[in-house]
Amino acid sequence: MxxxxxxxxxxxxxxxxxxxxxxxxxxxxxxxxxxxxxxxxxxxxxxxxxxxxxxxxxxxxxxxxxxxxxxxxxxxxxPIHGLDKANSVHLYPKNNVKDADPELIKHGKDWENVSEDVKIQGVTFKLIQTDVDPEKEIDIASTDKDGNIKIPNLAAGTYSLRETDAADYYAKIDEINFTVDAQGHITLDSNAPKGVELKNNNGTYVFEVENFLTLGNEDFVKVDGKNTKIELEGAEFFVRETNDKDTARYAVFKDGKFARWTSDESEATTITSGAKGSFSVNGMPYKGTSSTFYLEETKAPDGYELREDLIPFTISKTSGTDEKTQNVKNNKYELPTTGGMGIWLFVLIGAALMGGSGYYYYKSRKNKLAE
Structure with missing residues (x-):
């Protein structure tokens, strides 16, 4: 200290x-x-x-x-020569103060692997000296590749750091209020936002600021393609990042929440529809206001056709927060309708096969007797 x-x-x-x-x-x-x-x-x-x-x-x-x-x-x-009552003498006594030169480090969980902490580049802040002009914003640099910003030459006073542009996949943090005294000591406001710490590293004050990922959920129900009241158990899915099969990445979940992306399909987590056809995707990081992901069906419910298309869904701040769920439909395996052209085609093909078999048997029997 x-x-x-x-x-x-x-x-x-x-x-x-x-x-x-x-x-x-x-x-x-x-x-x-x-x-x-x-x-x-x-x-x-x-x-x-x-x-x-x-x-x-x-x-x-x-x-x-x-x-x-x-x-x-x-x-x-x-008197001063040339001075009259209409003039004023201006004197400028000065007090000595010590400037502060704090730094800020921006970090957060990696949106591609939430178990890892990374430094966040490209976050922009503005500085306001609130005891001088609370409306005047001073531009300072964006965070560099190490998540760092230097904030030099802060005179004694009260200040706010205002984040103007958050990085992709991260939520913008509230204002950081602090005070600099005449000795250059910095005190963080008692109501500092969650994730903000002030440390003194060998005389240099450092704001360590954690940005939190923007996370969302979505709920699904597996249903019959013709009667959505029939809920289907036992369907299995992967979650894919994009619909590009050449660059596919699959979601890995841990304890029911998103953990990381992988390019290895064998590592992908299988999500299974329950007894009432329900299943969910939780803790997905999204970019900006929303991101689109895809379900890939890997096993259909018994008696139903496997879906070959990818099923898009959107993750946002509001997804999964209401009672609405996304239906995922499957069609049954079915023979053509009785009395339709399809069934007659099957009958004709069957008759032709049976006729051919009978003729072959008759010819074989005749040839055998002739011998």
Missing amino acids: QRKQPHQVKLQLANQKTWLDANTDDINEIANISSEDNATPNIFKFNSVTNSGKYLALETYANDESVLGISVPVIFSL
């Missing part, structure tokens, strides 16, 4: 008061003004100064959490 510098303000004010008490006969106080008396806290107006004499302006109070020391006493003499 960085060792805190001793405050000099109280000591300086005490020494200054000792000097004032010892010189009361030579000093005539004409005004005592507080920053609370002014609409603009850092501007003081002395209206009782005449255009003659020697004057001493002293800072008699300063917040030792905001400055390193009181300003140097200012001595000035009047």
Whole structure:
């Protein structure tokens, strides 16, 4: 931890008061003004100064959490040539403060393998010094390949970091509010967003900010193609990332939630429809507002045809959150309808086969008797 510098303000004010008490006969106080008396806290107006004499302006109070020391006493003499009542003399006493140079590191779970933590590149922030101008946003760099941003030269004050563009597959984080004191120490607001930590690494303050994946679910019911009230058990599926068979990646699930993508079909998780035909896909990372994925049926319910097409479904913030489910239909194995052209075709083919068989038997028998 960085060792805190001793405050000099109280000591300086005490020494200054000792000097004032010892010189009361030579000093005539004409005004005592507080920053609370002014609409603009850092501007003081002395209206009782005449255009003659020697004057001493002293800072008699300063917040030792905001400055390193009181300003140097200012001595000035009047009259000033060319100055009249319509003019003002401007004096600029200064306090010393120490800037802070924090860094920010952006990280989160890998959307392709949620068990791994990765640094997140390309996240953009704006900086607002809220005690100076809460409406003024200052552009700062986006996170680099290491998820890092440097934020140099922060004077004492209160600040907000506002994330403007989140990375794909990640949710945007709420504002990060913090305070910088005169010694360059940073304090994180007590209501900091989830996933935000402030660490002091050998004197350098680092905001470690975790972005959380945007995750969604979807519910399905396996049903008969003609009567959706008939719910089908025992259908099996893979979840595929795209409908491109040449670049297929399959979902692997762990404890019922998405874990990672794999190109090896043998590693894919099989999802099976239950007794009422229901099954679900949970914890799927999606990009932007939504992503489309595909079900590949690998086993049909008993007595039903296997679907050869891929079945698209959408994952979003709202998918799987209501009572609506996506029906996945299968058709039964069926002979052509009785009385239709199809059945007559089967009858004719059967008759021809039987006739051919009878003729072959008759010829064989006749030839055998002739011998």
